[in-house]
Amino acid sequence: MTFAMDCAALTQFLASDFAQVADMFEVLEVTEAGLRVRLIVNDSHLRPGGTVSGPTMFALADVSVYLAILSRIGPKALAVTTNCSIDFMRKPAAGCDLICDVRLLKVGRVLAVADCLITSVGQGDPVARASMTYSIPPK
Amino acid sequence: MTFAMDCAALTQFLASDFAQVADMFEVLEVTEAGLRVRLIVNDSHLRPGGTVSGPTMFALADVSVYLAILSRIGPKALAVTTNCSIDFMRKPAAGCDLICDVRLLKVGRVLAVADCLITSVGQGDPVARASMTYSIPPK
Amino acid sequence: MTFAMDCAALTQFLASDFAQVADMFEVLEVTEAGLRVRLIVNDSHLRPGGTVSGPTMFALADVSVYLAILSRIGPKALAVTTNCSIDFMRKPAAGCDLICDVRLLKVGRVLAVADCLITSVGQGDPVARASMTYSIPPK
């Protein structure tokens, strides 16, 4: 399987087009199912108790699905999130990086749909799951 | 892995406690990840064009997640759906049974969370995905 | 404010294009905010205990939002549900009709978004809320 953008291309895109948040994320792998991204935790992501905040997990899911879509359709498109449903299931491990595994379910002409599981590095049970819809603008 | 209820027990539970809808569903398999259920399509499930209606797919996801939870905690509990987020991604194949694959993500003391993929029998791409939360009443 | 379809036109559309379910629903009012629909409960909608089932409430929300969109854009369009997020908050009153109040939030070129509150007739607190996205096909 070949991809429109690989790990290196996505990393470079993140650095150039999302400079503000690029150092939060490491694109680990473009897979047949989707993509894997690591959140590199720093103090600004943490809530009292040392666990990663909900908005930070939302940001991780959002960026990961976006990159997964770009890995299929390339950097030209200006896709925008239209819907996200996210379930927070367990407290993340304190001060621990998170892994987001994206599964692309549909990359259509107008809409793309994916879901993802977020886990604390080195732990089994997922801390959150999210499903997201992106609208893909006409060429 | 042993289960609180296996295929036969869940099928019998469906027949006794949900007689109205029991003949719509066939419990195919209790799995380590969750459960697999088949929707046996009849005319009352179809929309103009011969495809399965949205409410029928919702019912399939709802029952399947419910049975998956019971397979872990047994028939005593009176769990109720508190949230469902469902994405309809493709038209189901006309007049074709559907398969629902449930993945249990959390079976906690108070809440259970699962997601599922729905596919037309014999077809690759999913027609819908859903995530559901059930509230488990205190003993 | 004028509408592309009023109560009478929507009722007729329901009877001709959704004959299977038309007698479940009564279009009560097209409003500036959206639409109001009544679910006329019968035995097939009920779960053990006499309360309306989740899939029936989903069907009510789905049809109501659909009709609300048609009240704005007319009967030509073949809009399809792409996402629904629904929260079940209280048990409906036994054997009681339900009212669904739709609030249209966006009727765009490609997507329409609405939410709705479902209450048991004559009761204050909502039994469910739902938000739905419809995809509107290009002309």
Added chain:
Amino acid sequence: MTFAMDCAALTQFLASDFAQVADMFEVLEVTEAGLRVRLIVNDSHLRPGGTVSGPTMFALADVSVYLAILSRIGPKALAVTTNCSIDFMRKPAAGCDLICDVRLLKVGRVLAVADCLITSVGQGDPVARASMTYSIPPK
């Protein structure tokens, strides 16, 4: 109607318990329906083009619903978000503060459910809507 916490109490709670983000938010009003909060936009919230980012809108919805619940049950509880479904409907106006209007739908013993509308200050159409469930721990 009296509240467990009013504007001043919620503002003080935010400053003491969520110091990291307290200066992002201004609690405008505790209402019979829920609560109104203002997001005071700064550069860190903006995406290329000058519009507020999705994660920032998620954070606004999350904090606003949390404060709305506390306005009813007081500061003791350690409520946690379990589910959020959010629809992004329009681009926020560039560099413009956002208003979040929360409507509490259920404040139960175990779960609280609310939805909210987010608008750019001085503009009519909502930019986003969200529904959220919080789990309320036993006393």
